[in-house]
Amino acid sequence: MYMRTLKAALVSSAMMVSAAQAQQVVEWWDFLGGGDGVRMKSLIEQFNAEHAGEIQINATTLEWGVPFYTKVQTSAAVGEGPDIMTYHASRIPLAVSQNTLTQITADDLAAMGLSPDSFAAATWDAVNVDGATYAIPFDTHPIVLYYNKDMLAASGLIGEDGLPTGLNGIENFNAAMQTLRDNGAQYGIAQVTADGGFAFRTIYSLLCQQNGEIGGDGNWFPGDSPQKLENAVQLIADWVAAGHNPSYTDYPATVALFTTGAAPFMINGVWEVPTMSDLYDQGNLFEWGAIELPVFFDRPCTYADSHAFAIPNNAGSPQTPEEHAATLEVIRWMADNSLFWATAGHIPANVAVTETPEYQMMQPQATYAVLTANSVFDPKSVHAGVASALFEAAGNAFTAAMNGEIDAASAVAEMKAEMDGL
């Protein structure tokens, strides 16, 4: 009798232990600190509430940029990385060279109910290296042209569809900026001119608009790309020289110049959309909108990157099948529920979400989402991507050139020498 009670007690306590183990904890690292970080937190809370007793996300937010990538790469190398992390598609090539990411297999994709067709072609391509998939895109985040609708309307630059008109082509755009300035705007356009690494996003878009490209190791600027890159840099330098674009302006000042009405246009990332929406809702902002970059050269093209979910390849401590399944469930759920993520400005990568009527109603997101068909991602190299040697070289070469300290040709030559020297 005594033995049976003991046995029963042992069995029941063993069952309790296994019940406790049934709740998988998914360690999550991200670099989302701003307005999108707040939105991601509420997504995570919602996920945890819906998966109570099954899966819990334990999230940690780390510093964006070089600190984040240094930490995830080194911790994966010693087996101390998380189960899942946010990752810029543009930084995947470096991680692949270090073997710090786990491949996403066809079975994994099937388990999540996703396929390559679930994503825009350029976005899907960005998470693949040499035919293997290393992350699941969560969003596409391009740069866009923000505009002050009140000021544009007063200058007759808003068309019948309620969107800006007559901005395509360098001459038209310059004329529009001149009109706006004649009508009282202090500047024509605000964009970051104190940070050539940031401005690289615009310059790279302008390069792509001329069908120019940045290659990769060994051949960074193929064909006539140096000349086209020079044209791109020259365009911004001309704007600065003409007083259209304020010189040596840093990021916070750029946003301030737009939101205070000093500059009716701003080129910036879609991640500033929540700033504008919030200010507008508080009654502190004019009528505004955001559109795909105008076609300055030959064709529409805009720089984009993608926040994706990646699973680190933790050396010596691979995920158990249960952990792996729980991680996939997190990615699947996030992909399905990324409509809310669109309020952070980012374009959900999952096409099924952007096709919903709810997304189509969302403004200005639905207006600029069309640009995913024309987006260009960073070249696939260990030296490219956010916080990379390429951005660093752009900072050195373009900051001086945009502000007229050196000419565009020397800036391109300097950049080429720097990249070829790596």
Next chain:
Amino acid sequence: MANRRSEIIAACVFVAPFIVIYGWMFVWPTIQMFRLSVTDAPLIGAGAYIGLSNYTKLLADPVFRTAINNTIYFVILTVVPGTAVALLIALMVSRLNGWLQSMILALFFLPFILPVSVVFVIWNWLTNVQFGILQGVIEPIMGRPINVWRTLPWFMPGVAIITIWWTNGFSILLFLAGLRNIPKDLYEAASLDGATRWQMFTRITWPLIWPITVLCLTIQLILQLKIFDQVYLFGQGGRTRSTMVMVQYIYEKAFINNQGGLAAAAAVVLFVFVAVMSVLQFQLLRMRGYR
């Protein structure tokens, strides 16, 4: 005899934790740094032995020379001027009494407790080319607003001024403690002999405060040779090849360019540089003190 042995054992027991931790956390990584510097290792993982080619590569890199020059320039701009300013402030503060002295001292010490990121945000906003209030001073003199952190000749002096503002509190405290240790009767005797204030300073204060000055200069020298944070923060996205300092060079090679071996070689050069400079300076200043 037995007593002596137990004393030795006790000494070993007390010293051992330090030796172990120091060896593990400092000596061993330093040895590893030397080993890494002769390989072509990336940031993560091992590399192959390549002899001294990292060092020859360093010497051939104009950016590395810029980094050394900028570091020396920064040391010149901060170490002696910073110490002089600290001494001046300490002399003035020491003439105050009671709560007024504490309050003024607190005001000068306050910046020292700020983290570098806060220092950066404050000064970056003060000097902002569109909205910064300091442009009210710069614009009348220069004729137009200047982005201090994107104008090469302004960059290092700008960072130096902020660094002095930021780190001076500590030197002021050291000097103040030194000044309080000088017996009052020396000054009384001097004034009875009809010494002027300047004579009192050069004949009493300066010689007696000299050891503190040496300490301040040495601390400052080592600290400023390792300059990184401020230069990195203010230079972000700009012409970092021209404003580069040595620690930043190491950081960029290791964490941005993924060249661990090369970064280790640069770290070895900095290590030797700091060691030689510190010993030289200390010896030089000590000789001056014993004269």
